[in-house]
Amino acid sequence: MSSRQATVERNTKETQIKVSVNLDGKGDLHCETGLPFLDHMLDQVARHGLIDITVKAVGDLHIDAHHTVEDLGITLGMAFNKALDRKGIRRYGHAYVPLDEALSRVVIDFSGRPGLEYHIPFTRGAVGGFDVDLFHEFFQGFVNHALLTLHIDNLRGINSHHQIETVFKAFGRALRMAMEIDPRSSDVIPSTKGAL
Numbered sequence: 259m260s261s262r263q264a265t266v267e268r269n270t271k272e273t274q275i276k277v278s279v280n281l282d283g284k285g286d287l288h289c290e291t292g293l294p295f296l297d298h299m300l301d302q303v304a305r306h307g308l309i310d311i312t313v314k315a316v317g318d319l320h321i322d323a324h325h326t327v328e329d330l331g332i333t334l335g336m337a338f339n340k341a342l343d344r345k346g347i348r349r350y351g352h353a354y355v356p357l358d359e360a361l362s363r364v365v366i367d368f369s370g371r372p373g374l375e376y377h378i379p380f381t382r383g384a385v386g387g388f389d390v391d392l393f394h395e396f397f398q399g400f401v402n403h404a405l406l407t408l409h410i411d412n413l414r415g416i417n418s419h420h421q422i423e424t425v426f427k428a429f430g431r432a433l434r435m436a437m438e439i440d441p442r443s444s445d446v447i448p449s450t451k452g453a454l
Contacts, residue, residue: 262437264341268333272325273317275333281341281437283310291315291330293323295386296396299426306355306430327392331399338404342437344368344454346444351436355428360415362424364432366408370454373407374398378425382418393422406436 262281269275287304289297291313304311313334317326352365362378374397380390401408410429415421440448447454 262341262343264337266333266337266340268329268336270325270329273315273329275313275315275317275326275329277330277333277337278310278312279334279337279341280310281338283308286310288312291326292317292319293326293388295388296323296327296330298386299422302423302426303430303433306427307434309430309433323389323392324395328395328399331396332403335400335403335405338400342368342404344370345447346439347448348436348438348440349448349454351432351434351438353428353431353435355424355431357420357424357427358417360417360420360424361413362415362421362428363411363413364409364425364428366406366432366436368404368406368436368454370405371407372402372405374401375409375411377410378412378421380418380421381416385418385422390418390422393425 265278267276285305285308287301289300291297300311315326315330319326347368349368354363376394376397383390397408397410410425412421412425
């Protein structure tokens with residue numbers, strides 16, 4: 259199997275971000291975003307996806323977190339797209355993850371087409387000082403640049419921390435499943451079109 263690793267740097271007037279990924283890693287995260295709750299969520303993706311992720315992000319946090327979160331989603335998506343050879347992958351992945359009263363489902367298709375269906379009825383507007391509206395911006399940036407279809411549904415939950423943590427854990431698990439090499443078709447693009 260070829261090395262499924264990539265590093266991407268993206269610099270704008272608002273943010274300077276460098277992301278490295280190893281899609282066949284051990285689940286290690288090295289993250290500096292200035293946003294501790296986002297770092298905690300990215301740790302869930304790395305750990306449950308068995309993806310090594312390194313992030314160095316400097317953004318205009320003196321204004322708010324919007325640009326940093328959105329641009330991190332974009333840069334992470336670019337790194338995934340660069341690292342992933344779609345030949346031989348399972349393509350589809352899904353996971354249900356509970357945490358106490360909360361339950362979320364994430365479904366992924368590495369279709370080559372960006373699409374996001376995002377349904378999280380948060381019970382409050384911030385978790386750990388983090389504006390929960392920004393999670394949508396993160397995932398939108400990710401799907402636009404990783405070129406995948408992503409369905410996120412929080413099926414139930416009362417505690418907003420539990421709601422979003424189940425989403426990120428399920429996201430990691432679904433990524434892991436979708437990116438896994440299928441030994442029965444390791445040299446085939448999983449599409450009747452012959453391209454993704």
